[in-house]
Amino acid sequence: MGRLLTVTGLSTEFRTERGVVKAVDNVSYHVDESEIIGLVGESGCGKSVSQLSIMRLIPDPPGRVVAGTAVFDGVDLLQFKRDSSEICEIRGNKMSMVFQEPMTSLNPAMTIGRQMAEVMLVHMNIDKNEARERAENMLMQVGIPDPGKRLDDYPHQLSGGMRQRVMVGMSMLCDPKMIIADEATTALDATIQAQLLELMYEMVNKYHTALIMVTHNLGIVARYAHRINVMYAGRIIESGTVKAIWANPMHPYTEGLLSCVPKLGEKLLSIKGMPPSLINRPPTCAFLSRCRYRNSGCFSEPARELTHVEGQHSTACNRRLEAAGL
């Protein structure tokens, strides 16, 4: 499997009235071809911003990518302006995105068929009729009954689950190399969520598409992903294979997340305490105030960067790195 995406030192800021929010701070990761990567963390930790940054979809103002490179399929996406034709050619074509909000992510004044056809007409050299045929075929693949009729429906005529199926189908229309699913199932109820995850998994397997699954629920990712990146307060603080992380979480935050995974029928728990403000953050570990394992060293040492420990496993926990002699 070749390397598809390499993100290095990505930092994104928002200039607000209260100060500069460092939403994403020096984040590096990679995705291989047809690999499924989980990006996990509590809400507000910068998952969406990091993904929108590489898609060049951060609204500017107030946001700005201030540093980093994101080499996708051989080109650095971060060199392009938000509305440059180079990035427009990649978006929706080689790299597409499914968003969290099924109810509001489709244009209410345009039929499903036209919204699906649109993305093909932009990127592929086909006519309207063929685009419509392909859209119908895709609706069938994502399990929408009576796809020919649904093409002429408006979004409000479909349920949330159906709309998200449309979004998944739409993201696959141009046969992308990578899909980013940003909490694509979070807003749906449990059964529908499971069906949709299964569907996405099937689809990316069938077309050998890489998938970044963004979620705050480690349980979801563990079932489908190959590797996991755990994000906290704008940084990746642990990275590794699902197996390694499940067996041996190397950051107290990851451990906390694991203990939050709901058993069947339980409600999602949460870690005690609040994530820190992303404005004027201190140099020490951001998880410090919530950590069970902290010692006096944690209060004085600056937080370390994500550091490789063993196999594919990396952590940013000062204590774990110290214990490993790194």
Place this chain on the structure above:
Amino acid sequence: MINYIIQRVVHAVIIIVLVSLAVFLLIRMLPGDPIEIIVSQNTLASYGPEYYDQLAHEYGLDRPVMIQFVDWFGNIIRGEFGNSILHNFNIGEQIKDRLTVTLLLGLTAFVISFIVGPLLGIISAIRRGTWIDNLVTVVANIGITAPTFWIGILLIYFVGLKAGLLPLYGYTLPWTDLGLSIRQSIMPIIVIALSPIASSARQMRSSVLEVLNEDYVRTAWAKGLKEKAVIYKHVMKNSLMPVITLQGTMLRQIIGGQVVVETVFVIPGLGKMMVDAFLSNDYPVVQAVTLVMTIVVVISSLVVDFLYGWIDPRIQYE
């Protein structure tokens, strides 16, 4: 859908009858009546009160008001508007000519304001904070706050009198003399359309700014559309919706504005006819003109409603 249309049409008819009745009653409550004017105009011959009664009887004005109303309305349904009491012209014919003038001016002003207003709104929203946005905002505020007649008089004074660029007053039908018709229409149309343009531009600006933050616009970007396509295909139609609901009000504003503008620019339209008739208490003329104006307003509101339903698929007619 059919039910909805029938329901709306029934409503429209009820409104028309009620407005006619109200005007019918109100004008009779106001001091003065047309017979008095006829009598006072004939001061040379000193007529007595018998003459007043005789005239009132001749025009049927001595009957109970409700009977007069039913009688009048019956005639209207048969298409007979009757004659002016004071000037004896045929009201129906007069209205036909004047309605043409008023509709020509009003519709042109409406179409222009519906195109220019939203366009200015989009531009100023997309170029938010630039000089063009500031300019539009200032002009819009002037357009909304400045009284119609004042702008009309300013234009007549500066553009017409001082600069001599355009004719000061009057109106010619386009099929009589197109060039003159256009030159005579420019100032009145500017004056009529200014306030609707300003309101539509303001509404459109805020509406576009709102829509730009919608999730489906982000989806459009994520599909790889260029800025033009995002704005044209996804932002425009959705931002137009609240602007279209506003158009009913805009139409009423335009028709109201025309009453003033036709008076200021001495244009032989329905608005001027109404003012003249009101001033002289010419009952049948006042009644007929208000009836026609009401019908115009009601029909245009209907059109705006259907337009809205056509553009927003979520609206269901039930």
